[in-house]
Amino acid sequence: MAAPPDDMLWARGLHYAYDGSPALQGVSIGVKEGEVVALTGPRGSGKTTLLRCLSGQLLPEQGEVWFNSSPVHTLARAARERLRLRRFGWIDSSPRLVPELTAWENAALPLLLHGSGYRSARGTARAWLERLDVGDCAGKRPAALHQAQRQRVAVARALVHSPDVVFADEPTAPLHQGDRAQVLRALSAAARSHGITVLLATHDFALDQSARTADATGAALADRIVTLTDGRRARTPTTGGAAGPSAGPEGSAACSLSV
Ligand SMILES: Nc1ncnc2c1ncn2[C@@H]1O[C@H](COP(=O)(O)OP(=O)(O)OP(=O)(O)O)[C@@H](O)[C@H]1O
Numbered sequence: 431m432a433a434p435p436d437d438m439l440w441a442r443g444l445h446y447a448y449d450g451s452p453a454l455q456g457v458s459i460g461v462k463e464g465e466v467v468a469l470t471g472p473r474g475s476g477k478t479t480l481l482r483c484l485s486g487q488l489l490p491e492q493g494e495v496w497f498n499s500s501p502v503h504t505l506a507r508a509a510r511e512r513l514r515l516r517r518f519g520w521i522d523s524s525p526r527l528v529p530e531l532t533a534w535e536n537a538a539l540p541l542l543l544h545g546s547g548y549r550s551a552r553g554t555a556r557a558w559l560e561r562l563d564v565g566d567c568a569g570k571r572p573a574a575l576h577q578a579q580r581q582r583v584a585v586a587r588a589l590v591h592s593p594d595v596v597f598a599d600e601p602t603a604p605l606h607q608g609d610r611a612q613v614l615r616a617l618s619a620a621a622r623s624h625g626i627t628v629l630l631a632t633h634d635f636a637l638d639q640s641a642r643t644a645d646a647t648g649a650a651l652a653d654r655i656v657t658l659t660d661g662r663r664a665r666t667p668t669t670g671g672a673a674g675p676s677a678g679p680e681g682s683a684a685c686s687l688s689v
Contacts, residue, residue, distance in 0.1 A: 433460075433494075433496035433499050434460060435499060436462060437460035437461060437462060437496075438461060438462060438463040438465075438497065438498060438594065438595070438627055439459075439460070439461040439484060439495075439496070439497055439595060439627065439629075440459070440460045440461070440495075440496045440497075441457065441458060441459050441460075441483065441484055441490075441493060441494060441495045441496070442458045442493055442494050443456050443457075443458055443492060443493040443494070444456065444457045444458070444480065444483050444490045444492070444493035444494075444495070445490060445491050445492040445493055446476075446479050446483060446488060446490050446491055447491060452661055453476045453479040453661050454476045454479050454480060454483065454490070454493075454661045455476075455660070455661040455662050456493070456662060457476065457480055457493075457658070457661065457662065457663055458493075458663070459480070459484070459656060459663075461595075461627060461629065462627075463594075463625070463627055464622075464625045464626070464627055465627055465628075465653050465654065466618055466621060466622070466627075466628040466630065466651060466652045466653050466654075467627075467628065467629050467630065467652055467653065467654050467655070467656055468630050468632055468651075468652035468654070468655045468656070469481070469629055469630065469631045469632070469655075469656050469657075469658065470631075470632050470633070470655055470656070470657050470658070471633075471657050471658035471659055471664070472633070472659070473633065475658040475659050475660060475661065476658050476660075476661040476662075477599070477600075477631035477632075477658055478599050478631060479661075480631075480658065481597045481599055481629060481631055483495060484597065484629065485514060485518050485520060485595075485597045486502050486505065486510035486511075486513055486514050486518075487510075487514070489503060490503060497513070497517070497594075497595075498594070515540065515543060515544070516544065516591070516593075517593055517594045517595065518593050518594070518595050518596070518597060519540070519587075519588030519589055519591070519593040519595070519596040519597070519626075520588060520596070520597050520598075520599075521581075521584055521585055521588045521596065521597070521598040521599065521601040521617070522584070522599055522601070523599055523600040523601065523603035523604060524603070524604050525572075525577070525580040525581045525583060525584035525604075526584070527572040527580055527583060527584065527587075528572075529571060529572050529573060530571070531571070531572075532568065532569050532570060532571055533559060533564065533567045533568050533569070533570055533571075533572070533575065533579075533583045534552055534555045534556050534559060534568040534569065535555075536572070536583055536584075536587055537555035537556075537558055537559055537583055537586040537587045537590050538551040538552060538554065538555035538587075538590060539587055540587060540590055540591040540593075541554060541555065541590055541591055544591060554590055555568075555586065555590055556568050558586040558589055558590050558620075559582075559583065559586050561586075561616075561620055562582040562583075562585055562586050562616050562620065563582065563612075563616065564579050564582045564583060564586070567579050567583070577604055577605060577609075578605050578606070578609035578612075578613065581601065581602075581604065581605060581609075581613055582613060582616065584601075585601065585613065585616065585617050585620070589617075589620055589621070589624070589626065592624060592626070593626060594626065594627060595626070595627045595628070595629065596617075596621060596626055596627070596628045596629075597628075597629050598617065598628060598629070598630045598631065599631045600631050600632060600633065601613060601614070601617065601630070602614055602632075614630075614651055615651065617630075618651040618652075628652075630652065
């Protein structure tokens with residue numbers, strides 16, 4: 431089966447289990463170019479597993495993943511790694527930076543791995559750090575930075591090579607309340623200004639009060655919310671939160687980004 435031509439990323443009937451314990455049970459999703467999609471659901475609902483299948487880190491046991499009308503699920507490991515390196519960016523819940531490298535060197539890693547020259551990689555990485563309000567940290571090593579600064583460097587690293595898709599797995603989890611909305615806005619604004627598609631996993635803010643502000647912001651910055659429950663797409667809205675009643679599995683979130 432071919433993917434719909436207007437979906438940049440498309441998956442059908444994904445199943446994945448860890449040691450026989452199901453994490454995804456037939457998830458299908460389509461994402462258009464430039465869309466910002468918030469993936470919500472309670473802890474353990476399969477958000478990370480879905481992101482990892484869509485980004486080619488995991489091979490689904492059943493189902494198909496297509497990127498730009500080409501199959502990802504049939505690619506050999508080396509080809510999937512090349513695809514991830516060139517076309518995708520990944521932001522984890524904790525900023526895994528290389529401690530020996532400065533902030534700009536960390537941000538520039540995808541470019542350097544692609545074979546870009548040192549000087550040009552430095553210029554591009556510094557520009558992204560400026561855009562993310564951590565330009566003055568460019569020469570510092572991760573240990574000298576606050577957690578929010580480190581996470582911004584990780585965001586810069588995910589965007590620096592102008593990927594087609596950025597997968598962000600609860601990128602604000604380690605941050606204080608005040609930093610969360612800022613990092614999400616910075617990510618979202620940068621992605622929108624460069625036409626980068628974003629899949630952003632967030633906890634179900636209706637169920638997790640501590641994450642409410644960040645996830646409400648993440649959802650409000652998204653074009654659309656997709657909700658998972660027990661490894662399946664939820665059929666009804668699970669929240670009356672900031673995304674509002676329109677934010678069902680296929681519903682549109684308010685897109686109120688103005689940064
Ligand atoms: N490496 C692993 N080994 C075994 N089980 C796993 C592993 N990773 C995830 N799981 C299980 O798979 C299910 C889905 O987990 P997943 O991390 O995808 O959900 P999630 O919605 O991202 O959760 P969270 O919000 O807590 O990160 C859960 O039951 C989880 O315990």
